[in-house]
Amino acid sequence: MKLSSRLDTIKNKVTDHYDHIWDCCCDHGQLGVALLASHPKSMIHFVDVVDELMVELESQLQKHASAIQSQWQVHCMDVAKLPLIKGKKNLIIIAGVGGDLLIELVHSIQTRNSGIELEFILCPVLHNYMVRCELIEMGFGLISETLVKENKRFYEVLHISNQAAKPITSVGSDMWNLSDSQHQEYLNKTISHYQRMEANPKCTSRVSEQYQELIGK
Template sequence: MKISQRLRKIATMVHKHYDHIWDCCCDHGLLGAKLLDNNCADTVHFVDVVPDLMQEVSAKLERFYPVTDGKEKRWQVHCIDVALLPIADKKQSQLIIIAGVGGQLLIELVQAILAKYPQHSLEFILCPVHHIFEVRKALAKLNLGLIDEHLIEDNQRFYEILHVSTQSQQAVSLVGNKMWDLTRLIDQRYLQKTLAHYQRTQVGLLKKPSLDEVQKNEITQIINAYQALQPQS
């Protein structure tokens, strides 16, 4: 199967070799297979909660990445909730990739993993399908620091991809920092689309008489933050 532009971009963001990479919500295992091809880790873990899907992934891995004599197995398949990842020893380097899920679920999964392994040095590559502002806000509260970030368009949808870690000292911006290049048409389109979304949201919220000042101020702050990214004429 052809790998999507989104998954290809995630694969290119893995710049070093890890002891373990956890490809969570791995679907058909295409990203993990690409990471195996690129020799990105001693062990690539394929994780999802759908039994039939994981049986299919396991069969493909047995076929295309068989264990040969004298070599250790380079992959493992886990049919478990991502919140229950059996992370290896804290001395080993770990990269956890979570992509293709909603923002709220992604936040809950990251929170659960950090709570379970508070002494581990962990890296995450995260690509939610929506609610990216809420994801960024949560990552900042969890004291995760930015390593890298990218904006891409794939199949007529925009995605922000964040590489963060428990060790990085660079703050996660609520609206993005390193990913923006407003000389590119894609960035201009994405910024305008995002602003239009929050402006529509603001109009809808202001029609509610019960809306408190905190909610009003929050949506105004979001709009102001995105507007500040626009080049000054």
């Protein structure tokens, strides 16, 4: 199974060993299935609230991954209520959901698991600036970040932890390579988007100017 550019980018960020990897809402389990092969010593958890999807996924896993059944579990549940395994190294991956929902899930997981290390790989659909600002407010730090283009759309992939010392920035730092034409395209589109939003007199935040400052760096 060939992963999409976005999921392949996420998979390549999983370089450390984790006792438990939680694949949440990630393209019907495709990412988790790939991680079964690349991380044979990790328990891969497939999580989604849609019962029909999880029944189908479990059926497929039983057919094609029967030899490693002890390595995976399927959970039909709200991602906000993940039963993280305390005292073990957990990685939570959330991709393919909107920025508002993504932040709601991260905040709920943080609230329910105060006092333990939380590590996420996040790939929101839209609202990246808002997501970053909320993550900063929640006290997360940056491990790495990558910009990826897939099917004419751009995605920001953020690897973060509440133990990471490097600050997250509201417009991104490490992900930019402005000698790359695709990165230039994404930056110009983002600036134009916020300039249109700021034409609304109710909008006082000059987000576009923060992105424009990247050009001068």
